[in-house]
Amino acid sequence: MTKDIKGPRLDRRGFMGASTLGTGAALVGLGAASSAFAQPGTANPAAGAPQVDFPEDPRMFGGSGTNRTEMDLRDCEVEGAWPKDLNGAFYRVGPDPQYPKAPEHVGDIPFDGEGHVSMFRIKDGHVDYKTRYAKNARWKAQAEARRSLYGMYRNPTTNDPSVEGLNQGTANTQLFTHHGKLLVFKEDSPPVAMDPLTLETTDPEYTFGGKLESKTHTAHPKIDPYTGEFISFGYEANGFLSKDVNVFTADKDGEITWSVTVEAPYAGMMHDFCVTQDYVVLYLVNMVADPDRIAAGGVHFSYDSKTPCYMGILRRGGDGTDIRWLTGPNLFCTHVMGGWNDGTKITVDMDGGEGNQFPFFPSLHEPWDPVKGTGYLRRFTVDLADGGNTYQAETIFPELTGVLARQDDRFHTLPYRWGFLQVTGPNGGWGIVDHQTGTSKIARVEGYSLSEMCFVPRTPDAPEGDGYLIGLGSSQAENGRSNLFLFDLADIESGPRAWVKMPYACVGQVHGWWADAEAIGAA
């Protein structure tokens, strides 16, 4: 049923833009269709049972377009020339609200939906599709109660008393395969572990054998390509609103081998980070955790343009006391493309805007500015030997605006050539940047809006950038019906080399992840 919207509120499409136009287009399609839905009958709800009824307005939490269905589709329809030797899985995760919010929380942000994981298992040109919710404490409590028990985004004061003290993580942001597990992340809580082939939740709160010192865990851990180590961090590590940041390493078998906790200048959003061979580079944006607004029943973050962003740099393997918090051009950066160090000289590439990129979080000092929110690739450089407290930043590839920067993950920590970006705007698509030549190009499919892509190595030991881009597209003419597209990076001009034609709009996503068969214990 349509309800009044109080005040301006950006819909998911408005925010997620091209990054999740899969979701966005589906929402828009469904929204338009819903308005044509003539209410049948004159039934009186008061005479009936309690309702599970999401708002129809797609701008509201869980508005039409939620899917919520756990699915198994064996042998999807494939078209084009699927590589015979590609053997692995493409995973995706995104918020898919399990229940509508209580009326007083209906305006919560879309990113507060419970994490729904999808897998395209690809082998011998056959593709099986499977989706499952990450069944953590929150999911289970709500399934049992058959209603929403959590209030506003990361604000425990608004939760139902029955879930006091329970992990409120949604496991909806990114996933990752390491030491045989599929780990699903929400940055306010420990990972959820799933079986990488069945997607059954094997541990609703995975703490690396009890050794995870942080109460939280980023959605963007990294792997050292030489050692296979898992390097990660958690902010608000020692509790809600704490300034502590825990940084740790787990070895190839998931044993935590290094763990230090440092203090950030303030509690705020630290969505991604960069690891080089010698350093860990944190990035704190001025999306501050605001105790006053939280106490007043609001969401976790507010954008404070008067507060500086900080880059925090510490040596890998040290005790953390060397942490340095640097300032510089105040860029609102979210995702790391790549980075490395050459001695004390550190380079980190991130996408970011000059201002708030998350308009559904309140801005404290000014109205939201879409121009300042526009993302470009920014190259951050620091020479720690300078002894200063500043970083430098320049815009690279200014011909591209976009979000959700990625790279060939086998080259994280190292100097790299190839980067990928979700290019926004009318000519958007999957941007491919070549740092060696300074050129860029964009992979597009006419009539389809593309979600975030992943790089897939042609073979596990292929050279950097030799392989494919894989990701979902949403048909504009078919109410958001999904195709999974595979571009061969050796020939993006010919369009997608192969695709999976899904019979419906797949569940939306934030991020995706490619895992080779060996990483998921598959033949």
Add this chain to the structure above:
Amino acid sequence: MTKDIKGPRLDRRGFMGASTLGTGAALVGLGAASSAFAQPGTANPAAGAPQVDFPEDPRMFGGSGTNRTEMDLRDCEVEGAWPKDLNGAFYRVGPDPQYPKAPEHVGDIPFDGEGHVSMFRIKDGHVDYKTRYAKNARWKAQAEARRSLYGMYRNPTTNDPSVEGLNQGTANTQLFTHHGKLLVFKEDSPPVAMDPLTLETTDPEYTFGGKLESKTHTAHPKIDPYTGEFISFGYEANGFLSKDVNVFTADKDGEITWSVTVEAPYAGMMHDFCVTQDYVVLYLVNMVADPDRIAAGGVHFSYDSKTPCYMGILRRGGDGTDIRWLTGPNLFCTHVMGGWNDGTKITVDMDGGEGNQFPFFPSLHEPWDPVKGTGYLRRFTVDLADGGNTYQAETIFPELTGVLARQDDRFHTLPYRWGFLQVTGPNGGWGIVDHQTGTSKIARVEGYSLSEMCFVPRTPDAPEGDGYLIGLGSSQAENGRSNLFLFDLADIESGPRAWVKMPYACVGQVHGWWADAEAIGAA
């Protein structure tokens, strides 16, 4: 990929009409969208892996609109006034081709798709949706091979050699709950047993503890409301193309207590039957099993207008030697609404046309005639005491054309007042006939095409016809998106009392079945 169509072939919508407009509308919607699908890229399929690629033409076997996805959607969105005390499950089953046919069989009929079972589990105003394939021998063999192994409809000479001798049943026609099992039927094979709550296949070939004497089993068994007995039959009972018909009864616990085999005048389609308190009434239509066409690689049946239809009547509990095969007005009847006997006087109500209602089966002597194929309710009467060899038939409720007649199943075998019919045509919907007053009305939802409905008693011991009609509707404006509608028979004029708003077009169906919580072992 679109392929040439050889010769005229009716699409599913054309045949199934209003009976499965859920499927039909979805097909049409997807078909239209598919034509707008610009082939991306110029990939060369020869360079890739084997394809799983259904034809795009919805007239062809498995054409666009197949869904094939096994689903779990907990707590569907409900709207309207769902009755708090309704506790049970609404099941549906229909063909949902597991794999595209080999090129030489691509023109097979849509009813040869593997059976996909859906359940709406309803309790306390909450509705959970679940779908699973019936995983019988055929499904498993094809899943293993990852391709279609069966050729034309019920023609084993066209199957892959690897499945020789294997049960070819698709379990795609109707389902039924009895002695704690969900039994799923295809009339050429034994039932598949599923767990009625999890939809896991518990027995891929259920033979009533090995005591089923027939190699086949109808899709339309009946229950005796006094004894709870399950009364059923199978035609071609002693093997492919045999004229034998096995008729049997199982008690409330599934123990077969009576089983006789009689011989029909010829091997032909016997889709439904009627049971009265004293008699079993079979009905053989002139859709004949044609060995010559089968040998030539065609489908199982041909329509032979020069061959008479027969009504076969035998006493319940006898040795079958009393069987009498009667002729009369040659009506092509498929489904039984109800029937009873008053001493030797037998009345059976069926829907039927004057000619072939299944145009996708070839007609031997004339082109298919849609007027003769139009279904009306027909009342068949016989007085066995007359000693003649004929039945009488008259058209009742001539204001209604339709198919898929149903009743309040608690009154099968007995004189009854209320009957239900899928009314076809532009003013179609769920027809409700009152045999007591001779009046009829139609339940409709504007903008929705309705699939076959089931009657749901208001309470397990409510009077005849006191309750609801439940069934799926397909939104014409939303590409076939499904609602599950519940009409209160006490007030159909107000439109549906409650509905479940599904986020997509649900898998198509042939028939549906309502089971009270007690029948499925649920609290």
